[in-house]
Amino acid sequence: MVRLSTPALVIGALLLLTATSDATFKLVLFYEKNDGLHQDIVFNYAVSMFNNLHVYEFQAHLEDVTGIGSFQLSQKACALAAQGAVAFFGPQQPALAATVASVAKSLEIPHLVTTRQAPLPPGMHTVNLYPDADMLAIALADVARALEWRSYTVLYEDDEALSRLQGVLQARDPSQLPIMLRKMDPEGDDRPTLKKMKHNAEMRVVLDCSPQRTVELLRQTRELGMMDVYHSFFLTNLDAHTMDLTEFRQTGANITAVRLLDPNENTIRDAITMWDQSELMMRGRRFPLTARSVRTETALMYDAALFYHHALVKLNASNSEQLLSAEPAECRLPLRRYSPGLLLSSYMMGTEKLGTTGTLRVDSHGRRKDFSLQVVELSKEGFNETGKWELGGYYTTRSSQDLDSQITESLQSKLIIVSSRIGGAFLRFKEPRDPTARGNDQFEGYSLDLIAAIARILNMTFEFRLVPDSQYGAFNPKTQKWTGLLGELLERRADLAICDLTITYVREEAVDFTMPFMNLGISILYKKAEKAETNLFSFLEPFSIDVWIYMATAYLGVSLLLFVLARASPYEWEGGGPHERNPTELENNFSLLNSLWFTIGSLMQQGSDVLPKAVSTRMVAGMWWFFTLIMISSYTANLAAFLTVTRMDDSIKNVEDLAKQTKIKYGTYASGSTAAFFRESNNSLYQRMWTVMNQARPSVFTADNKEGVERVKKGKGDYAFFMESTSIEYETRKNCDLVKVGGQLDSKGYGIALPPGSPYRKMINWAILKLQQAGELKVLKNRWWVENVPDGCAGQEVDDSAASDSPDLDLTNVGGVFLVLVFGCIAAFLVAILEFLWNCRKIAVEEKMTPWEAMKKELRFAVDLRADTKPVPKSSDAGSEPEEEEAAPTSADSFMRLQMNYDQYSVNPQRQ
Numbered sequence: 001m002v003r004l005s006t007p008a009l010v011i012g013a014l015l016l017l018t019a020t021s022d023a024t025f026k027l028v029l030f031y032e033k034n035d036g037l038h039q040d041i042v043f044n045y046a047v048s049m050f051n052n053l054h055v056y057e058f059q060a061h062l063e064d065v066t067g068i069g070s071f072q073l074s075q076k077a078c079a080l081a082a083q084g085a086v087a088f089f090g091p092q093q094p095a096l097a098a099t100v101a102s103v104a105k106s107l108e109i110p111h112l113v114t115t116r117q118a119p120l121p122p123g124m125h126t127v128n129l130y131p132d133a134d135m136l137a138i139a140l141a142d143v144a145r146a147l148e149w150r151s152y153t154v155l156y157e158d159d160e161a162l163s164r165l166q167g168v169l170q171a172r173d174p175s176q177l178p179i180m181l182r183k184m185d186p187e188g189d190d191r192p193t194l195k196k197m198k199h200n201a202e203m204r205v206v207l208d209c210s211p212q213r214t215v216e217l218l219r220q221t222r223e224l225g226m227m228d229v230y231h232s233f234f235l236t237n238l239d240a241h242t243m244d245l246t247e248f249r250q251t252g253a254n255i256t257a258v259r260l261l262d263p264n265e266n267t268i269r270d271a272i273t274m275w276d277q278s279e280l281m282m283r284g285r286r287f288p289l290t291a292r293s294v295r296t297e298t299a300l301m302y303d304a305a306l307f308y309h310h311a312l313v314k315l316n317a318s319n320s321e322q323l324l325s326a327e328p329a330e331c332r333l334p335l336r337r338y339s340p341g342l343l344l345s346s347y348m349m350g351t352e353k354l355g356t357t358g359t360l361r362v363d364s365h366g367r368r369k370d371f372s373l374q375v376v377e378l379s380k381e382g383f384n385e386t387g388k389w390e391l392g393g394y395y396t397t398r399s400s401q402d403l404d405s406q407i408t409e410s411l412q413s414k415l416i417i418v419s420s421r422i423g424g425a426f427l428r429f430k431e432p433r434d435p436t437a438r439g440n441d442q443f444e445g446y447s448l449d450l451i452a453a454i455a456r457i458l459n460m461t462f463e464f465r466l467v468p469d470s471q472y473g474a475f476n477p478k479t480q481k482w483t484g485l486l487g488e489l490l491e492r493r494a495d496l497a498i499c500d501l502t503i504t505y506v507r508e509e510a511v512d513f514t515m516p517f518m519n520l521g522i523s524i525l526y527k528k529a530e531k532a533e534t535n536l537f538s539f540l541e542p543f544s545i546d547v548w549i550y551m552a553t554a555y556l557g558v559s560l561l562l563f564v565l566a567r568a569s570p571y572e573w574e575g576g577g578p579h580e581r582n583p584t585e586l587e588n589n590f591s592l593l594n595s596l597w598f599t600i601g602s603l604m605q606q607g608s609d610v611l612p613k614a615v616s617t618r619m620v621a622g623m624w625w626f627f628t629l630i631m632i633s634s635y636t637a638n639l640a641a642f643l644t645v646t647r648m649d650d651s652i653k654n655v656e657d658l659a660k661q662t663k664i665k666y667g668t669y670a671s672g673s674t675a676a677f678f679r680e681s682n683n684s685l686y687q688r689m690w691t692v693m694n695q696a697r698p699s700v701f702t703a704d705n706k707e708g709v710e711r712v713k714k715g716k717g718d719y720a721f722f723m724e725s726t727s728i729e730y731e732t733r734k735n736c737d738l739v740k741v742g743g744q745l746d747s748k749g750y751g752i753a754l755p756p757g758s759p760y761r762k763m764i765n766w767a768i769l770k771l772q773q774a775g776e777l778k779v780l781k782n783r784w785w786v787e788n789v790p791d792g793c794a795g796q797e798v799d800d801s802a803a804s805d806s807p808d809l810d811l812t813n814v815g816g817v818f819l820v821l822v823f824g825c826i827a828a829f830l831v832a833i834l835e836f837l838w839n840c841r842k843i844a845v846e847e848k849m850t851p852w853e854a855m856k857k858e859l860r861f862a863v864d865l866r867a868d869t870k871p872v873p874k875s876s877d878a879g880s881e882p883e884e885e886e887a888a889p890t891s892a893d894s895f896m897r898l899q900m901n902y903d904q905y906s907v908n909p910q911r912q
Contacts, residue, residue: 025326026084027305028061030073030091030100038289039301042271043089045278046305056312065091070099077103078331085109086326086338087308092297094160101126107329108341110348112308114300116164116238125345127366129300129307129357131238131260135369137167140236142394143258143375144168144206146387147234149757153180153202155193155217157209165236168206184209190217194224200480201490203757208236211243218248218255227251229410230492230755238296238373245378252410254759255378258389260357261299262374263291268299268356275302296357303355311348315340379406407759408458416455416462416760419485419494420447421470423705425730425784426499439463446784447498450517453776454767465494470704472501474671475510486511489755496764497753500727502673504748512756514765516749517777518726522674524655524666524741525721525728527712542638551631555603558624559595562617566590569614590617603628654742658720659689666720667693667700669708674722675701677746686745712738726750726785733789 029043040062047060061080065073077088077100088100088111097113104111104125111126116133131139144152154165162169162181169179180202182193194217197205203226207214214235221227232254235243240257248255261268269291276287289298330336353360361370375387375394387396420427427445430437440448443464455462473486482490485497489511502520503513540548566572572588589610590598601608602625612618652658658666666689668674678690693700700719702708708721709731720741723731728740752768754761771777836858844854 024057024059024084025086026059026061026080027087027089027308028063028077028080028085029089029301030063030065030077030096032066032091032093033064034066035092037092037295037298037301038287039090039298041279041287042275042298042302043305044282045275046302046309048278050305050309056316061085065093065096068096070095073099074103078107081107081109081329081331081338084326084328086341087112089301089304089308090114103331106335106337107331108337108339108345109329110308110341110345112304114297114304125341125366127304127307127345127348127362127368129304129360129362129368130297131371131373132367132369133164134167135367135371137164139167139373139389139394140165140206140258141167141170142389143256143373143387144234146375146394146396147204147232147256149204149232151179152204152206152234153182153197154206155182155184155190155208157184157213159183161208165206165208168236184213184217188213188216189220191220191224194221194226198224198226201756203230203755204232204234206234206236211237211239215243215245218245222248222251225492227253228492229253229414229759230757232256232757240376241383242293242295246382249378249380249382252414253378256386257376257378257383258373259296259376260371260373261294261296263294265356268294271299271302271356299356303353303357303360306355307348307351307353307360310353311344311351314351315344315347404763407763411458411460411760411763414460414495416460416495417493418451418462418464419467419488419497420464420499421467421472421485423499424727425788427464446780449780449783450771450777451496451498453771453780454764457767457770458763462496467497472499472672473497473507473510475506482510485753489753492755495754495758495760500724500750501753502724502748503751504673504676506676507673507753510756512754512758512761513751514754514761515768516751517768517772518750518781519747520724520726520749521744521747522677522722523725523728523744524652524658525709525712525723525731526652526739526741527715527717527719528737528739529717538642539639541642542635554627555599558620559592559599562598562612562620563590563592563595565614565616565620566595566612569616571614572612572617599624603632605632652720652741655689655745656685658741659685659692664718664720665696665700666722667696667702667708668722669705670701670703672705673748674724678722709735709738730785730789733785 027043027047029040031037031039031043033040043062044060047058050056050058063076063080065076068076073091073096077085080088081103086109088104088109090113091097091100092113092115094115097115101111101113103109108125113126113128114130115128116130116136154168156162156165169181180197180200182197184190185193207217209217214237218227218233221231227248229252233256235255235257238258238260241259241261241263243257245255263269272287272289272291272294279285279287289295327339328336329338349362349364349366351361358372359370360368362368370391372391373389374385375389376383377386384398386398387394422428425445426447427443429442430444434441440463448464451462451464454460467485467488469484471484473482473484475482481487485494485499485501486507488494489497497511501507503516507513543551566588567590572590574587574589590612594608594610598608598610598621602621605628612621652661652664658664668678678686678693681687681690702711702721705723705727708723711719712721713735722745725740725744728738732738732740752764754764768777837855840851840854840858843849843858844851847854849857
């Protein structure tokens with residue numbers, strides 16, 4: 001802004017040089033003497049300055065209207081018009097200003113006011129330099145929107161404030177919570193109203209009242225404990241710079257205000273200096289106001305005088321041939337109007353002047369619409385500018401770094417109270433319990449480690465406290481209050497709340513949440529079916545007992561059939577030996593024992609040295625081999641499954657299977673987000689399941705997740721529990737007999753809850769994002785879901801599938817095969833002993849020795865590993881000479897015989 005003057009010019013202006021015209025213009029100021037605005041001083045100074053600078057002579061007429069009525073004021077205005085008044089200024093009271101405006105309109109006398117009250121009667125003779133009510137409402141609405149308040153309470157002093165706040169009342173998004181309207185007590189005691197606001201957790205307040213009343217209300221707010229970082233106040237009075245709010249700077253409360261007059265600008269500072277020097281020279285006293293105590297109406301009155309004078313100068317410049325005259329006007333009939341008034345008023349509508357409150361410009365209706373507001377926020381140093389509103393809208397002037405620095409400083413200077421509850425891996429008491437432990441030393445778990453990691457990044461201190469009712473939080477329609485963790489936040493007993501707290505739409509309406517630190521979904525917790533007791537003869541299980549009986553019957557039947565067919569077929573009979581040319585006897589290899597051996601060898605896929613020769617026997621053998629191929633392949637395939645897979649109860653594999661059956665009951669935690677998911681879902685399947693759960697007797701709902709887990713564990717597969725996947729993962733690692741069934745029904749996340757409007761949300765979000773990018777969130781989860789799982793399945797791989805579990809193959813599964821082998825070997829050994837004893841008896845008879853001697857002889861030979869041949873036992877006929885046996889043909893004899901046969905064939909080829 002440009003400086004209007006300097007103290008040196010003020011001295012010259014007060015010399016009151018003689019005007020070049022005999023005309024005297026009377027400027028009338030209607031004011032209240034003891035209203036504290038001191039408009040008379042600034043008005044007198046402005047008139048004196050005009051007399052020094054221009055050809056017209058001005059006379060300042062001050063009219064005190066304290067306690068006067070509208071009728072009396074109209075008579076005074078008419079009398080002053082008859083005395084040559086060429087312009088009316090003021091008064092501040094809306095009713096009195098309307099009276100003067102009516103007279104000015106009738107007499108066409110310019111009228112300038114600086115009131116923020118109700119609009120004046122329409123007409124081009126009255127100019128109001130106070131920002132237009134409609135435009136000011138738009139400005140306040142833009143600022144309120146920039147504050148990002150989803151809901152707020154409007155506290156107003158009088159009914160006229162509602163017309164000024166129309167824009168604020170209509171600024172909210174229709175989808176957000178409604179705006180509360182509360183009128184302040186005329187007697188000044190607003191504690192009952194503030195108590196209601198505290199009970200309803202109304203933490204954002206738009207305050208429209210006088211500066212004195214504003215300070216008193218903030219004091220009452222502090223008495224009720226509502227002056228903290230979570231409460232925000234938006235002061236709509238443009239005189240915020242005059243309020244002494246020093247006592248509220250250390251409370252941490254967010255106090256935002258708007259002002260038309262910037263006390264730090266040189267324009268207003270120089271103007272006050274001039275007013276002070278003028279008052280000192282004229283009356284020997286100092287100007288009682290400073291740049292931080294001067295009211296907006298005072299500065300506007302000075303600007304109104306400047307604005308009028310500027311319009312008069314413009315009019316004079318365009319009518320240099322004929323000077324304006326100060327003609328009297330008459331209110332009595334017939335009316336006598338001020339003839340230059342209409343022309344002067346039109347010039348005011350088109351002029352522009354720089355004043356102490358910015359650029360002065362009005363529209364054709366005399367309303368000031370082009371103005372700017374400074375948005376300030378209370379800090380430890382006082383009011384600091386955070387933004388600015390102009391005709392184009394609101395824009396911020398504070399950098400994000402400054403805002404973050406301010407929030408960080410507040411966070412580091414405060415002990416952050418963290419509310420939580422005992423539950424699973426998130427938070428539990430240290431074991432063994434230390435009765436002397438206090439605060440954070442009592443607990444351990446994921447929640448504590450996560451907050452500790454955030455505190456390390458933000459350099460803050462915190463303390464964990466358990467919520468008394470151990471609930472997550474639900475709205476109680478009877479008490480109209482939230483319970484659990486959310487209630488702790490809304491009652492301001494905690495700054496943060498963390499546990500397995502799901503972010504939902506309903507909770508988001510009540511409190512604020514950070515970004516999710518863990519993603520999850522609803523799934524089914526179920527009990528594994530009890531494994532069947534291991535059987536030493538489990539290798540028999542691939543086939544049923546009926547199949548084994550049929551196979552044994554088929555074995556015997558085929559063996560007998562092969563024996564009968566082999567005896568009946570002539571092709572299965574042959575000579576006794578390969579060197580016997582003319583056998584006297586034929587033998588059949590398929591005796592009953594050989595037939596049984598052939599079929600069992602084929603069944604075992606080992607084969608036999610006895611093979612069929614006839615077509616019929618070969619057909620039987622081929623069919624038997626095909627049969628054994630199919631049976632052995634089927635047995636091998638099933639044996640692998642039976643020995644490596646422990647079959648579980650796969651009656652339910654997903655939520656659809658659970659919904660179709662009626663044997664297995666299912667339920668949820670009654671007051672949690674999982675129950676809300678089924679209750680509010682639009683999916684027909686989930687709606688049907690919710691109906692089934694509601695109608696189930698006894699109730700399938702539980703008081704908490706722990707009860708649901710215990711109910712699943714104690715049941716015999718007749719109860720399933722819906723729970724978050726992360727909690728299920730923890731429970732299945734802790735309890736080997738529990739398993740997760742199917743996939744996730746939805747997708748959501750766990751977040752840290754904060755009171756609505758908490759300034760710490762952005763900083764904590766930043767810390768969580770930093771931990772996520774560094775991989776620390778994954779490390780924390782692994783620590784409490786894998787490494788520190790108490791008891792149960794800690795350190796084991798957990799299979800989420802309910803259909804099967806595949807353990808390693810151990811001796812209990814295949815022990816029966818070893819038993820069969822052992823008993824078979826023992827049986828073979830016993831048979832061998834019987835054969836040995838029978839042979840010893842036979843030798844004893846043939847060689848005429850005792851059985852004991854024969855046994856020692858055979859044992860001696862059996863243990864002699866060097867003996868490769870065994871002598872033929874002697875003939876049983878001891879008295880006869882053994883016949884001389886024909887020597888076995890040698891290889892030479894065989895060759896000679898073949899040569900002789902060849903020679904004979906060569907001499908007489910026709911011999912054959």
